[in-house]
Amino acid sequence: MEPLAYRMRPKSIDEVIGQHHLVGPGGIIRRMVDARRLSSMILYGPPGTGKTSIARAIAGSTSAKFRQLNAVTDSKKDMQLVAEEAKMSGQVILLLDEIHRLDKAKQDFLLPHLENGRIVLIGATTSNPYHAINPAIRSRTQIFELQPLSEDDIRTALTRALTDKENGFGNQSVTVEDSAMDHFVQAAGGDVRASLNALELAILSSTEQDGSLIITRQDAEDCLQKSSFNFDKDGDMHYDIMSAFQKSIRGSDVDAALHYLARLINGGDLPTIARRLLVISFEDIGLASPQAASRTLTAIEAAERLGFPEARIPLSQAVIELCLSPKSNSAITSIDSALADIRKGKIGDIPKHLKDGHYQGAKELGNSIGYQYPHDDPSGYVSQQYLPDNLKNKKYYQPKNTSKSEAQFKQIYETISRQKKK
CATH class of the missing domain: 1.20.272.10 (Zinc Finger, Delta Prime; domain 3)
Structure with a gap:
């Protein structure tokens, strides 16, 4: 028997849980379905948020042929079979999982079929399609982002599974304690598949007492021991x-x-x-x-x-x-300001008195270059030009007043700046 999460997938757009911005009243996918004008799309978002469910619901609501393939494990030949079916029936909805891993040969095969509309592609991925999917596919699809389901959405899905007599546990006497239900809902982390899988495990692994099953908080914690935390370091x-x-x-x-x-x-x-x-x-x-x-x-x-x-x-x-701690971004804004000038070509020639002594011109000029060694001055500072002529009055460092530490830096910086002007 298929897992509960598979059995409970919606058969029409009206049965989809969550994602109201896409399938609710006025949502773009619902409008496409109502108008019977489907276009290829990419659905992306965390696991268990309804990408496959929406694809199947679209097919169910439009009575279109539906096929599901995986961009990695299924071959180009599998796609050819879908294309042949599309020619015979007029149109096929193809759900392509892991579309971000579609290789060039499969992509090149699909493109003309997307162009003529015989294959309505619904790509599913957890990766950002703007980064991970080839531009040729992106330009031929609409891109829709799915959000993690709310706790109310998860609770609705679990309640539906407990009462559904055909695909769920509606024919069994199952009682889920309130605290157990809360755990299934809260620990799912917006992943309805995880919550349904945990509920099914709890029911199948429990023993009936007097003809009924009681799912306790402990049962729920045993079956969903860790929050379904969506963590993908590349996502x-x-x-x-x-x-x-x-x-x-x-x-x-x-x-x-x-x-x-x-x-x-x-x-x-x-x-x-x-x-x-x-x-x-x-x-x-x-x-x-x-x-x-x-x-x-x-x-x-x-x-x-x-x-x-x-x-x-x-x-x-x-x-x-x-x-x-007090905050200051003066270091990053200062260097970014200097880099911005460099990238605009504002560079200029280095003043002669700063050039390294190994250059022939500097050797010939000797002390006449005019460089003054700051350590020879009792104050440790001498006023001389360091920036190129075209930038000599430029100020990159803009001190903050968020702490005593930078206030001291600011005071020194302003003192030196005044001395430069003399």
Whole structure:
């Protein structure tokens, strides 16, 4: 028998759970189905959010022929068979899983059939199609993003499975305790397939008592022991978490930063966490607390030596300090401003008195070049031109006033700037 998640897949667009922005009233996919004007599309999003379900529902609602292939495991010959069927029936909906891994030979075969509309391609992928899918396919498809299902959506799917007499457990006397249902819903992480698989396992592995089954919280935890956490270090979800992590630290929200750190730790990708923390310490805290970067590096080194689960402790310490440290992005904005000038061709000739003494011209000029050695001056500073003539008044560093540390840098910088003008 097929798994419960397979049996409970919707047969029409009206049975699809969630993704209201696409299949709800006014949603673009629903409008395509209602108008019977289908176009090829790519559905992308986390696992268990309904990519295959929507494809099957479209076919069911339009009475179109439906075939499902995998871009990796199925051959070009399999696609040829679909094309032949399309010629005979007029149109076939082809669900192509892992479309981001479609090779060139299969792609070249499909393109003319997409052009003439005989094959309506529905590509399914967890990868961002704007990065992972060939432009030739992208230009011939509509791209729709699916979101993780809400807890209400997951609860609806589970309730439907418990009451469905044909495909679910409606013919059995099954009682799911409220706390058990809550666990199935909350631990699914928006993945309806994971929640349905866990429910089925709990029912099939339980023993009837007086002709009925009672699914307890413990049963639910045994069957869904860890949150169905969508973590793919090459996927969009991963980069979204990393982005939220850095922005939470930048915004000094300790609780949010610890939440995203926990999600990253759950994914087990210590090298990426370490790299991002080090970047944050220089990019977002920077000169407002220069010591924070060295302490962050110490925490990272400790985490790498300890490994998980203990690595979570120094990582947490670093995150809390970075969150609560004063912030300054003056280092990154300064170098980016200088780089912008370089890329625009604003370079200019290096002043003669700064050129290395091994150049022949500098040797001939000797002391007449005019270079003054700052260490010979009691103050450690002498006023002389360092920038090329066309940039001599340029100011790249814009100090912040977010900490005593950078306030001191600002004071020195402004003092030197005044001396340059004399």
